[in-house]
Amino acid sequence: MVQMMIVESLGVKKHYDSLASSITYAVRLSEYGVPLNQDTKIGLDPHKDPNLVTVVCQSKIEGLEVQTFDGDWVSVKPSPNSVTVIVGQAFQVLKLSFVNNFLQAWSNMRVRAPNHRVRVLGKEKRFSALFASRPSPNSMVKSPEELGDEDHHLLFKPFNYTEFVKFLYSEEGRKTKDPFNAYFRIGNEEAA
Numbered sequence: 001m002v003q004m005m006i007v008e009s010l011g012v013k014k015h016y017d018s019l020a021s022s023i024t025y026a027v028r029l030s031e032y033g034v035p036l037n038q039d040t041k042i043g044l045d046p047h048k049d050p051n052l053v054t055v056v057c058q059s060k061i062e063g064l065e066v067q068t069f070d071g072d073w074v075s076v077k078p079s080p081n082s083v084t085v086i087v088g089q090a091f092q093v094l095k096l097s098f099v100n101n102f103l104q105a106w107s108n109m110r111v112r113a114p115n116h117r118v119r120v121l122g123k124e125k126r127f128s129a130l131f132a133s134r135p136s137p138n139s140m141v142k143s144p145e146e147l148g149d150e151d152h153h154l155l156f157k158p159f160n161y162t163e164f165v166k167f168l169y170s171e172e173g174r175k176t177k178d179p180f181n182a183y184f185r186i187g188n189e190e191a192a
């Protein structure tokens with residue numbers, strides 16, 4: 001539903017079915033103990049999710065923090081009747097390509113994969129539940145072909161999601177500052 005809303009808001013609803021047909025879903029439950037480093041209180045290092053969309057449900061103990069464009073960290077408070085939706089990088093590719101092709105109409109990127117992290121401030125264990133969508137194994141993530149033409153080049157190469165995740169966790173990927181842009185970026189423009 002959230003994905004459909006995003007695709008619709010980008011004005012490319014007709015591509016939703018083909019996107020939806022190559023998506024898989026997974027649920028993960030996370031437990032965070034008291035962080036070893038009591039200076040930073042970091043439970044999970046800053047990162048962007050590689051997948052399409054992650055829905056996060058925090059237990060009573062807060063900890064999720066999202067970075068703003070200005071670099072500040074904002075805490076997301078747990079709520080019993082709401083969830084947090086995090087856009088991942090695979091979605092960013094679709095979005096960036098769409099935006100690029102409709103650049104004249106849209107002056108800016110509409111959705112971005114945000115940097116986020118977990119900090120556990122107190123002495124209690126923290127729990128969270130995550131529901132994530134991602135491209136099916138070995139499926140290609142690419143922009144609809146009619147959106148790419150000579151005047152409107154695409155920002156990213158089509159890519160195999162499984163290969164991307166392998167690279168992300170490889171020795172080389174871990175050493176690379178921005179593995180996503182290093183691997184798929186076609187031009188030199190910043191796509192942070």
Ligand SMILES: O=C(O)CCC(=O)C(=O)O
Nearest residue numbers: 030049056064116118128
């Ligand atoms: O536990 C959370 O609130 C978020 C965890 C997270 O960002 C992740 O596992 O990718």
Ligand SMILES: [Fe+2]
Nearest residue numbers: 047048049116
């Ligand atoms: Fe995450």
